[in-house]
Amino acid sequence: MGVMEKIKEIEAEMARTQKNKATNYHLGTLKAKLAKLRNELLIEQGGGGGGGGASEGFEVARLGDARVALIGFPSVGKSTLQCQLTGTESEAAEYEFTTLTCIPGTMHYKKSKVQVLDLPGIIEGAAHGKGRGREVIACARNADAILIVLDAGKEGLNRHREILENELETVGIRLNERPPDVTFNKKKMGGIRFASTVPLTKLGPDPEKLATQIMREYRITSADLLVREDITVDQLVDVIVGNSFCTVVRLISVYKPCCYFYNKIDTITIEEVDQLARMPHSLVGSVKKRYNIAEPLEDDPLKAMIWDYLGLTRIYTKRKGNQPDLAEPVVLSAIRKGTTVKALCQNISTQMLRDFNFAMVWGKSAKHSPQRCGVNHQLEDEDVVQIVTKTNAQQRQNKNYQAMVQGFSDKYHKKKFDAKKKKQGKLRG
Numbered sequence: 001m002g003v004m005e006k007i008k009e010i011e012a013e014m015a016r017t018q019k020n021k022a023t024n025y026h027l028g029t030l031k032a033k034l035a036k037l038r039n040e041l042l043i044e045q046g047g048g049g050g051g052g053g054a055s056e057g058f059e060v061a062r063l064g065d066a067r068v069a070l071i072g073f074p075s076v077g078k079s080t081l082q083c084q085l086t087g088t089e090s091e092a093a094e095y096e097f098t099t100l101t102c103i104p105g106t107m108h109y110k111k112s113k114v115q116v117l118d119l120p121g122i123i124e125g126a127a128h129g130k131g132r133g134r135e136v137i138a139c140a141r142n143a144d145a146i147l148i149v150l151d152a153g154k155e156g157l158n159r160h161r162e163i164l165e166n167e168l169e170t171v172g173i174r175l176n177e178r179p180p181d182v183t184f185n186k187k188k189m190g191g192i193r194f195a196s197t198v199p200l201t202k203l204g205p206d207p208e209k210l211a212t213q214i215m216r217e218y219r220i221t222s223a224d225l226l227v228r229e230d231i232t233v234d235q236l237v238d239v240i241v242g243n244s245f246c247t248v249v250r251l252i253s254v255y256k257p258c259c260y261f262y263n264k265i266d267t268i269t270i271e272e273v274d275q276l277a278r279m280p281h282s283l284v285g286s287v288k289k290r291y292n293i294a295e296p297l298e299d300d301p302l303k304a305m306i307w308d309y310l311g312l313t314r315i316y317t318k319r320k321g322n323q324p325d326l327a328e329p330v331v332l333s334a335i336r337k338g339t340t341v342k343a344l345c346q347n348i349s350t351q352m353l354r355d356f357n358f359a360m361v362w363g364k365s366a367k368h369s370p371q372r373c374g375v376n377h378q379l380e381d382e383d384v385v386q387i388v389t390k391t392n393a394q395q396r397q398n399k400n401y402q403a404m405v406q407g408f409s410d411k412y413h414k415k416k417f418d419a420k421k422k423k424q425g426k427l428r429g
């Protein structure tokens with residue numbers, strides 16, 4: 001039996017099974033099995049897209065400070081939108097599936113560079129490989145944020161939004177959610193230890209039993225699980241799958257910010273526009289008529305929304321005694337490496353972090369200006385930072401220390417190596 005059939009069978013069984021306390025474990029196990037099979041499907045087709053997983057025409061070098069993917073049905077205006085945002089010439093036309101591969105472009109906004117990926121349209125069933133759906137969704141997985149584009153004039157619009165969300169959810173892309181507050185440590189032995197700090201109302205009468213059962217499905221026999229919020233069965237499955245044998249990153253659930261652009265509002269009535277404008281995470285507009293997206297204007301609402309969802313932070317660095325460099329901020333991403341002083345140092349150079357002594361911070365994140373901060377200090381947009389490196393004496397001390405540690409390590413390895421040789425010699429002798 002193929003993976004697809006197995007999935008269908010389990011889905012059918014889940015549909016057959018009534019939801020109640022008695023079937024809770026059974027359903028939980030089925031969900032775990034389903035997650036496993038979907039992952040298998042992803043590997044089989046090679047389109048999971050963890051890093052280099054993308055297929056022909058879809059490999060695009062990562063450029064800029066962050067990346068956003070345009071996802072939507074065919075002919076909703078994704079390519080037209082991308083041209084407007086980035087000036088890239090991605091072909092746009094009336095017929096469906098005009099775009100067949102991934103076309104990158106760069107959007108300049110607030111002195112940062114955001115890579116915008118124009119993609120082929122997807123249809124229902126994309127996650128299971130319809131059209132080039134799998135490749136498109138793999139690109140979405142690799143992006144820092146997703147912009148879902150919808151045609152406001154199309155019938156069944158709300159249904160469209162749901163279908164697109166489902167396609168992404170199916171391959172473990174969680175939209176506008178944060179990871180559940182759960183600590184999971186897999187161990188070599190000791191059995192399964194389960195604890196929670198809050199009442200768990202969604203995991204049935206015996207959450208521990210359920211967790212054990214799901215872990216068994218993934219051959220985990222020893223682990224510590226500490227749950228700090230009232231999670232659902234799906235979230236529990238996610239945590240366990242994410243920590244199971246599959247070390248391949250692409251199999252693990254990813255959490256992505258996602259916003260929605262209702263395009264072509266020039267084709268609907270003002271009452272309809274008013275309704276759409278109230279949808280969560282959404283913006284209405286028209287690329288053709290330049291509603292809410294007006295190029296020469298730096299701060300058009302669509303660019304502003306994309307920026308917000310990407311969680312970018314501009315940091316102006318300065319040298320001692322000089323003015324900060326306002327022309328070229330270092331742009332940090334909350335989604336990628338975070339917005340701490342450490343992330344800033346790493347962004348500048350690896351040496352910078354090694355020589356870091358403390359940072360002087362001016363701006364919103366500082367309690368008083370300037371504030372002396374360590375590497376874990378959280379920076380905010382438009383902060384000014386001066387990094388003070390260790391003095392030569394401190395650096396020398398540090399180098400000596402490192403040399404000493406290295407010496408210990410070398411000695412240790414030499415000892416181990418000698419022992420191994422001795423053993424081999426013995427065996428031979």
Ligand SMILES: Nc1nc2c(ncn2[C@@H]2O[C@H](COP(=O)(O)OP(=O)(O)OP(=O)(O)O)[C@@H](O)[C@H]2O)c(=O)[nH]1
Pocket residue numbers: 072073074075076077078079080081091092093094095096097098099100119120121263264265266267285286287288289
């Ligand atoms: N009325 C109206 N038409 C628009 C608007 N934006 C784009 N279009 C038209 O919609 C059609 C499809 O645009 P595309 O940009 O090719 O759409 P797409 O989503 O990239 O399509 P595929 O690549 O085929 O998936 C074109 O004829 C555009 O001129 C808009 O705001 N209003």
Ligand SMILES: [K+]
Pocket residue numbers: 074075076092093094095096097098099
């Ligand atoms: K089109």
Ligand SMILES: [Mg+2]
Pocket residue numbers: 078079080091092098099118119120121
């Ligand atoms: Mg297109």
